[in-house]
Amino acid sequence: MLKYVDRRGTNSVKWDNLIGTFGNPDLLAMWVADMDFEAPACIKDAMREYVDNVPFGYYLPREEYYEAFMAWEEARHGYKIERNWLCFAPTIVSAFYWITLMTTRPGDAVMMLTPVYYPMLKAATDNDRKLVTCDLVRDGDTYKIDFDEFENKIRENSVKLFILCSPHNPVGRVWTEAELARMMKICKMYGVLVISDEIHQEFIYNGHRHVPTATVGDYDKNLITLISASKAFNIAALQNAMVIIPDEELRARYKDFTKRIAVNGGNPFGYIAAEAALTGGSEWLADVNKQIWENYLCIKDTFARELPEVGVADLQGTYLLWLDFSAFLKTQKETEEFMEKDCGVAADYGAWFGGERFAPFVRLNLATSRENVETAAAVIIEAVRKRKNDENKDSAE
Ligand SMILES: Cc1ncc(COP(=O)(O)O)c(C=O)c1O
Missing domain, CATH: 3.40.640.10 (Type I PLP-dependent aspartate aminotransferase-like (Major domain))
Incomplete structure (x- = not known):
């Protein structure tokens, strides 16, 4: 059975260097491409x-x-x-x-x-x-x-x-x-x-x-x-x-x-x-792949139901999900503020992968617990709703 490990305090780049990269140690770490599962017994x-x-x-x-x-x-x-x-x-x-x-x-x-x-x-x-x-x-x-x-x-x-x-x-x-x-x-x-x-x-x-x-x-x-x-x-x-x-x-x-x-x-x-x-390690790997696929379906279905304006790329391979926020975000600065301040999530930013034209995209790491994936989806949905409400209020005023 696959076991989730809380890696905070283990000198993990992903969880213990949030301060170094994002200036905030309390973000939910969905960036660096490694996994939060206990290593295979073999x-x-x-x-x-x-x-x-x-x-x-x-x-x-x-x-x-x-x-x-x-x-x-x-x-x-x-x-x-x-x-x-x-x-x-x-x-x-x-x-x-x-x-x-x-x-x-x-x-x-x-x-x-x-x-x-x-x-x-x-x-x-x-x-x-x-x-x-x-x-x-x-x-x-x-x-x-x-x-x-x-x-x-x-x-x-x-x-x-x-x-x-x-x-x-x-x-x-x-x-x-x-x-x-x-x-x-x-x-x-x-x-x-x-x-x-x-x-x-x-x-x-x-x-x-x-x-x-x-x-x-x-x-x-x-x-x-x-x-x-x-x-x-x-x-x-x-x-x-x-x-x-x-x-x-x-x-x-x-x-x-x-x-x-x-x-x-x-x-x-x-x-x-x-x-x-x-x-x-084949059996362990099969369990990992099952978990990643289920995490993907969970986040994809959640966005499709609650926030269809977020583009969820088809996950054919890797455990890295490419999300398109261009319906709400344009610049790198906007994307950083949205992910870190509004959502409290550390993701890899689209712009890192080739320049400002990818700024409205983020990459989320799915090789983690279902709970982390659900939390990430929930905070993103909540933050977009709040943003829309604030915009509606502003235009009504
Ligand atoms: C495509 C690709 N190549 C290489 C690496 C890193 O491999 P290594 O740690 O062996 O340099 C990664 C890590 O995310 C990757 O995504």
Whole structure:
């Protein structure tokens, strides 16, 4: 059974750094993408066994760790990985920063589909690369890619690197095989290297299917896939990610890069937890997915009934819900005031994911208790009602 954990006072970024980011420690934390559930017993047991019995000297990862990733990818996603393709990174964010540094030069164009997980944008801007964004297009409750725009942007900017988020954080799209194949075909045609960040691949709902980008055709020469057990099993703090590089030359460059920055491995707990999760965590993960889906239905139905002007994006994948408040809010300042002052909720702001044009949107994290989700929906509805009443009073006066 899944157990909710009150993480306040546990040095959690999400709950204990509200003051640092929002200046208010009392907000309901629905931002940072991690979960508020007790860790799976298989992970705790494996870590306990190590803590109790082993001195903490330099650690050599077990072969079983690599085998666990390979078996998991093949069984769950049909992606057959060869052992020597697997390279280490402490986190997915470090991996896409390093690959950006390794494969592009200052001024080179790096493209993303926006709105997108903001550290991807920063991988370009922090490193003086030219950020090229291609906005997703609204399609009812979901989003699609404008492929003409996608290709034009690549051609016009001589894009060198495309960072793909699959499934897509924040709009919750699970890309279809046809969409992935079309993106990859265009990228290959223009010699664009693709990083496919598939960290959210275990959160897929309602008949959708995660298709690893690597399985849609022969793209070994221009594709690097990033996966990790950290999102699915809530072990982000343990810092362990997998960089899959089928192409020998690209892999040699990656290994040379990590050699020059002297990073050749991580801490034992990251390896131990990932292996334990991938070999014994499926049931726990199924419970988590059930809870997230029910949380989604709860908030979606509540808004549809009580406040249909709030746009609730279709949650095909991820546990991050994209809400559209453009019926009430326009600017980033208005959205911040509404969420923090009127609602008392800490959310990720739309503008963080690509600029002011996304300011009327917020991203809410659903990997928490039903009670937190219900509270978030209730305070938002109440705050909008109050706002409408105040406006009516003002216009009557
Ligand atoms: C798309 C995506 N990539 C990467 C990460 C972070 O991964 P890591 O902690 O391994 O850097 C997140 C976290 O929210 C994410 O949403």
